[in-house]
Amino acid sequence: MAMWGGRFTEATLAEFRDFNDSLSFDYQLALQDIAASRAWAAGLLQAGIINQQEAQQLDAGLADLAVAIEADPTLPLQTQEEDIHSWVEAQLTAKLGAVAKKLHTGRSRNDLVATDLRLWTRLNAGYVRQALLSVLRALLVFAERAGTDVMPGFTHLQRAQPVLVAHWALAYVEMFKRDLSRLDDAVARLDVCPLGCGALAGTGVAMDRHTLAQRLGFAQAAANSLDAVSDRDYVVELSAAASLCMTHLSRLSEDVIFFCSGEAAFFKLGDAISSGSSLMPQKKNPDVFELLRGKTGRVLGHLVAILHVLKGLPLAYNKDMQEDKQGFFDLMATWQQSLLVLATVLPHLAVNTEQCRRAAELGYSNATDLADYLVAKGVPFRDAHELSGALVLKASAAKVALEALPLTEMQQVSPLITDDVYAALTIEAGLAKRAALGGTAPQQVLWQLKQAQQWFDALSD
Structure with a gap:
């Protein structure tokens, strides 16, 4: 029976029920609905609405229901109830009789579902957080394992300057650290209990909402019932x-896909995280990273959807808000799964050290080092940039590397160049010069890695 049927005299259309009912997805809130109901029953006792015996009956009945849900989370789907709230009430009524009908005193499905969803979100955000920490741990291990391996760095997908492979990995550590802080910030702001706000105007019961919030583990009770x-x-x-x-x-996935390609061959995919082709026996495909890249669009779509649902809603509750769950449930599950998969596959990536170094030596990626060398000789940077570019043209025409140009040809462009230029054009020299904070010099990257490891270790203290 519908929780709202008292003023209606005609049965609802089956088509309306199919469109209106939410049990098919909000059954996932069963444990949260039960937890909120147990806290509410304790509040009703404190407010004098029910007696001690009734409170004990309700709490025991709800506890039994939680055990049943934990054994079979799909239990509510075996009924025809409208939503998870009506299912919980129907199960209690079948077991306890009239006392179960007192549970909904002073509350609404509006404040109940708002509470349930916050409880569910807080729990699942914790799961996501653990998955994100697993990714950070895997990246730190990858960076440590890469050591001083060097690879080409890119801008515009063109070879730019050599960087350490560990430096590349630590760039993503920084990104995921920010993601962790955003997750924590959002969780801190959701830590507010709406229960006891009724449909929109507040409860008519003398409920101690601060104690109610504490029972459910919230930091505080919501200050405005409409909101x-x-x-x-x-x-x-x-x-x-x-x-x-x-x-x-x-x-990150796009980087790895490119780095694992035959054209780059910087990284090697382990067999355990690769798939093949049904037609081409030689293929070794980075499907897992392509799927991770693809699932990003799915998550972005859910964000756009919830913004559109909310953008024109007046205060207070509107049934449009029922659309807040299916996409969000999928978003949180996809987010967690994607992070766990990434953390699992990263250890199966290996660096092709020799190929990375060969690639880092190509494309005249030491041209900036040559300009810096000229600057050290007193040439203004803009002039040094132009002179270095002229030497790149000369080397390109001769189809040799910059460091392969004879000194006499270099001196035709700038007489300030001496034979010490060859030491300045090595990869090691170029890396070592990038020793300022955030740079790719080996000692700087090692320091970055130690700082990141200490930050990570402090999270578990």
Whole structure:
């Protein structure tokens, strides 16, 4: 029976029920609905609405229901109830009789679902956080394992300057660190309890909402009933945090896909994380990274969807808000799964050290080092840049590397160049010069890695 049927005299259309009912997806809130109901029953006892015996009956009945749900989370789907709230009430009524009908005193499905969803989000955000920490740990291990391996760095997908492979990995550590802080910030803001705000105007029961919030582990009770029942900011915030985190994950995946290609061959895919072709026996495909890249669009779509749902809603609760769950449930599950998969596959990536170094030596990536060399000789940078470019043209025409040009030809462009230029044009010299904070010099990268490891270790202290 519908929880709202008292003023209706005609049965609802089956088509309307199919369109209106939410049990098919909000059954996932069963444990949160039960937890909120147990806290509410304790509040009703404190307010004098029910007696001690009734409170004990309700709590025991709800506890039994939680055990049943933990054994079979799909239990609610075996009924025809409208939503998870009506399912919980129907199960209690079947077991306890009239006392179960007292549970909904002073509350609404509006404040109840707002509470349930916050509880569910807080729990699942914790799972995502652990998955994100697993990615950070895997990246730090990858960076440490890469040591002083060097690879080409790119701008515009053109070889630019050599960088350490560890420096590349630590760039993503920085991104995921920011993602972790955004997740934590969003969780801190959702830590507010709407229960006891009723449909929109507050409860008519003398409920101690601060104690109610504490029972459910919230930091505080919501201050405004209109806002509390209609606030889905935390859904948007976490959807945005997920979208940005998945974008970082997608960028990493794109890098790895390119680095594993035959044209680059910087990284090697382990067999355990590769797939083949049904037609071409030689293929070794980076499907897992392509899927990670693809799932980013799915998460971004859910963010856009919830923003569109909320953008024109008046206060307070509107049924449009039922659309806050399916996409969000999928978003949180996809986010967590994607992070766990990335953490699992990163150890199966190996650096092709020799190929990385060969590639770093190509493309005249030491041209900036040559300009810096001329600057050290007193040449203004703009002039040094032009002179270095002229030497690149000369080397390109001769089809040799910059460091292969004879000294006499270099001196035709600038007489300031002496034979010490060859030491300045080595990869090691170029890397060593990038020793300022954030640079790719080996000692600087080692320091960055130690700092990141200390930060990570401090999280578990």
